[in-house]
Amino acid sequence: MTAIGIHDIAIATGHHVLELDDLAERLGVDPAKYHVGIGQDAFSVPAPDEDIVTMGAAAAKEIIDRHGVEGIRTVLFATESGVDQSKAAGVFVHGLLGLPQSVRVVELKQACYGGTAAVQLALGIVARAPHERVLVIAADVARYDVDTAAEPTQGAGAAAVLVTADPDLIEIEPAAGVFTADVDDFWRPNDRSTALVDGRLSVTAYVDAFVGAWDDLVAQGGPGYEDIVRWVHHQPFTKMAIKAHRKLAQHVGQPFDDAELALGFTYNKQTGNTYTASIWIALAALLDLDDELDGQRIAMFSYGSGSVGELLTGIVRPGYRAHRREGRVRSLLEARVPLTVDAYRELHAAGAATSEDTERPRVTTAPYRFAGVRGGARRYEPTTQD
Numbered sequence: 001m002t003a004i005g006i007h008d009i010a011i012a013t014g015h016h017v018l019e020l021d022d023l024a025e026r027l028g029v030d031p032a033k034y035h036v037g038i039g040q041d042a043f044s045v046p047a048p049d050e051d052i053v054t055m056g057a058a059a060a061k062e063i064i065d066r067h068g069v070e071g072i073r074t075v076l077f078a079t080e081s082g083v084d085q086s087k088a089a090g091v092f093v094h095g096l097l098g099l100p101q102s103v104r105v106v107e108l109k110q111a112c113y114g115g116t117a118a119v120q121l122a123l124g125i126v127a128r129a130p131h132e133r134v135l136v137i138a139a140d141v142a143r144y145d146v147d148t149a150a151e152p153t154q155g156a157g158a159a160a161v162l163v164t165a166d167p168d169l170i171e172i173e174p175a176a177g178v179f180t181a182d183v184d185d186f187w188r189p190n191d192r193s194t195a196l197v198d199g200r201l202s203v204t205a206y207v208d209a210f211v212g213a214w215d216d217l218v219a220q221g222g223p224g225y226e227d228i229v230r231w232v233h234h235q236p237f238t239k240m241a242i243k244a245h246r247k248l249a250q251h252v253g254q255p256f257d258d259a260e261l262a263l264g265f266t267y268n269k270q271t272g273n274t275y276t277a278s279i280w281i282a283l284a285a286l287l288d289l290d291d292e293l294d295g296q297r298i299a300m301f302s303y304g305s306g307s308v309g310e311l312l313t314g315i316v317r318p319g320y321r322a323h324r325r326e327g328r329v330r331s332l333l334e335a336r337v338p339l340t341v342d343a344y345r346e347l348h349a350a351g352a353a354t355s356e357d358t359e360r361p362r363v364t365t366a367p368y369r370f371a372g373v374r375g376g377a378r379r380y381e382p383t384t385q386d
């Protein structure tokens with residue numbers, strides 16, 4: 001049977017960064033609570049002319065620049081911070097990238113899980129038509145109210161994932177563990193631009209979904225715990241992955257050392273929560289930084305509040321190191337422009353979506369920008385007009 005899986009991953013993030021040391025100082029919190037207690041160092045903040053579309057398009061552009069458009073007949077855009085209730089964000093990306101018209105585009109939503117649902121749909125499309133390639137884009141801006149416990153767990157970023165037959169990076173295995181439970185742990189009603197969250201409940205709901213998805217994976221004939229060499233997780237904050245993993249290790253009666261997850265934390269500690277993109281950013285870090293993965297099985301756990309969890313496994317393709325983009329994500333992270341707490345809070349206050357006509361200041365240096373709203377419709381454009 002032809003291997004189907006992930007051929008390439010590209011990452012984008014916001015133009016700005018807020019260091020959690022600065023937030024800790026402002027709030028009179030011990031910085032160790034952020035660095036150790038929740039396992040985060042900073043979070044990305046979008047410029048006024050950035051949003052999920054511009055970040056998603058930047059990540060997708062990298063994929064198209066590397067692989068061309070041939071065979072791409074489907075673009076799946078997953079987000080929980082959508083910019084329109086009707087039009088799929090992917091249609092804006094389709095226009096910005098000049099993709100062919102013979103492409104279907106749709107948006108998917110189930111909190112942070114949507115990107116994994118998109119990858120599952122993509123795997124199905126490629127299984128039926130192995131000559132096709134599916135472009136999955138996962139992009140989000142995580143926004144909570146300021147002065148809440150969730151404030152340090154905000155973030156912004158996007159991942160573009162190319163799903164193909166005979167992939168360069170990972171063959172995804174057919175068995176998957178899934179888990180759904182109707183829980184009010186985190187949600188964002190239509191009249192709000194920030195999420196509502198019951199933080200403690202969300203942590204237990206995540207753990208329940210992880211253990212439940214594991215049990216389902218076993219029931220589906222998936223691999224044994226000892227056959228999995230590395231794990232990556234959806235990481236709302238990196239300590240969450242450790243908490244959940246400790247529970248799973250107890251559940252299956254296996255030893256677990258927190259350090260086993262550390263490489264997958266590298267980028268997420270800097271971007272903050274990127275909702276749908278989080279797990280793919282964790283995966284990109286693992287593939288970029290771990291040299292020992294040729295032919296090894298890894299597991300990927302996706303969680304979306306509300307709640308849906310899914311546990312996928314895959315075999316890393318021998319030779320994956322020749323295809324990784326070492327240094328690319330680090331340079332993106334290092335290029336971010338730091339904000340003071342006051343400047344970040346000003347951007348936060350102005351960040352709510354609007355259908356009022358506006359012009360956005362030119363700030364971002366990413367390939368595409370949100371120009372503003374004209375005639376009630378959002379307008380996007382390349383950042384440099386040549």
Ligand code: HMG
Binds near residue numbers: 033197202
């Ligand atoms: P909090 O107020 O920071 O909680 O809120 P805390 O006071 O319990 O402190 C957190 C940890 O810091 C604790 O460790 C403290 O002991 C430790 P733990 O007991 O958890 O191991 N700590 C310190 N450590 C070192 N030095 C110190 C120190 N002080 C304290 N000086 C909470 C935490 C998660 C509730 C909050 O950040 C929040 O509400 N976040 C948003 C919700 C969230 O991210 N939930 C995660 C699961 S849900 C999910 O993943 C879905 C999501 O991504 C959205 C989606 O799917 O759409 C959110």
